[in-house]
Amino acid sequence: MAIGMNVTVKSKAKTTKKTAKESPHPLPPDHPPVKFGKVGVLLVNLGTPDGHDKKNMRRYLEEFLTDSRVIEWPKIWWYPILYGIVLNRRPQKSGEAYASIWNEELDESPLRTFTRSQSDKLAQALAKHDHLQIDWGMRYGNPSIASKLEKLKADGCERILIFPLYPQYAAATTATVNDKSFEALMKMRWMPAIRTVPPYHDDPVYVDALASSIESHLSKIDFEPEHVIASYHGIPKSYFEKGDPYHCHCQKTSRLLQERLGWPDGRLITTFQSRFGPEEWLQPYTDETVERLGKEGIKSIAVFNPGFVSDCLETLEEIAGEAGEIFEEAGGEHFTHIPCLNDSPEGMAVIQTVVERELSGWL
Numbered sequence: 001m002a003i004g005m006n007v008t009v010k011s012k013a014k015t016t017k018k019t020a021k022e023s024p025h026p027l028p029p030d031h032p033p034v035k036f037g038k039v040g041v042l043l044v045n046l047g048t049p050d051g052h053d054k055k056n057m058r059r060y061l062e063e064f065l066t067d068s069r070v071i072e073w074p075k076i077w078w079y080p081i082l083y084g085i086v087l088n089r090r091p092q093k094s095g096e097a098y099a100s101i102w103n104e105e106l107d108e109s110p111l112r113t114f115t116r117s118q119s120d121k122l123a124q125a126l127a128k129h130d131h132l133q134i135d136w137g138m139r140y141g142n143p144s145i146a147s148k149l150e151k152l153k154a155d156g157c158e159r160i161l162i163f164p165l166y167p168q169y170a171a172a173t174t175a176t177v178n179d180k181s182f183e184a185l186m187k188m189r190w191m192p193a194i195r196t197v198p199p200y201h202d203d204p205v206y207v208d209a210l211a212s213s214i215e216s217h218l219s220k221i222d223f224e225p226e227h228v229i230a231s232y233h234g235i236p237k238s239y240f241e242k243g244d245p246y247h248c249h250c251q252k253t254s255r256l257l258q259e260r261l262g263w264p265d266g267r268l269i270t271t272f273q274s275r276f277g278p279e280e281w282l283q284p285y286t287d288e289t290v291e292r293l294g295k296e297g298i299k300s301i302a303v304f305n306p307g308f309v310s311d312c313l314e315t316l317e318e319i320a321g322e323a324g325e326i327f328e329e330a331g332g333e334h335f336t337h338i339p340c341l342n343d344s345p346e347g348m349a350v351i352q353t354v355v356e357r358e359l360s361g362w363l
Helices: 002-022 053-066 074-101 110-125 145-154 170-186 204-218 237-241 245-263 286-294 312-329 345-358
Strands: 036-048 132-141 156-162 193-197 226-235 266-274 300-304 334-338
Touching: 002 036, 002 156, 036 053, 036 110, 053 074, 074 312, 110 132, 132 145, 132 170, 145 156, 145 170, 145 245, 156 170, 156 345, 170 193, 193 334, 204 266, 204 300, 204 334, 204 345, 226 245, 226 286, 226 312, 237 245, 245 266, 266 286, 266 312, 286 300, 286 312, 300 312, 312 334
Parallel strands: 036 132, 036 156, 156 193, 226 266, 226 300, 300 334
Antiparallel strands: none
């Protein structure tokens, strides 16, 4: 009996010693296999259809336009319009617009290409933290927020930082990312600890990155723009009147950027684009401003999109394409679109700075 007991004790000691090498918190031999001890970062952008055909566009637009953060009208009014008119007409038109900017090589939208690259480059920049795991997802379309949170949790992330990729806060952007994230967490038995990134519209690293991007672009073209337009995505004016701080955040970004560039009042113009539906949106509107400038005799302008972390349909098709045509048809001669920060060194410096700050105490 004594010999048998000694053998058993030795066996357990060896098992415990081996487990201790693998983890500072050894699990009992009969414990189900689990991964733990990691910190996750999930970059989340607006979203993208899986293809620009009618079926994929309809599925994407339905998810987007049934979000009550995006369209705040009562469903009893909105849904008959959405399902009776919008989803029967808009998929084809939107699909044609996406086709004009589609990344044919990878068969995906530029937004997906850039967001994946941002995630990969951030992982490389923070590779020294071996317990840190970086991933990316989309609020609408694929990969979904829920699928990525499940993956991060399964990979051992006990703490996750959710990063809505919007410098300026709006309920229709930042808030809906957080809504969807916590909706996914509600279905988890074992929830990770969560942090969400706040808006960074006035962060010096972000303002400096925008300024450097603008200065670099303007130094490479053969004309000097008389005006530079900061075109932000619009929201209905009623959302602002209900207390959404988005308009204030946009105005502050523009003010700080003008000061950083040292430009006189009037050279930088703030406008809002991409309005949808019959109600009034934040003004002045980008398309109307571009047309007015052309008709007033302004011959050269540049437009950039400080509210977009990555180039997408609204920047490449609506601004680089349509806005340029509107300006030229109104009498303008020189038009340039300044790309978003995308995965440039300046853009990645912004993302990395914000992530490292918000992970304070977790790394």
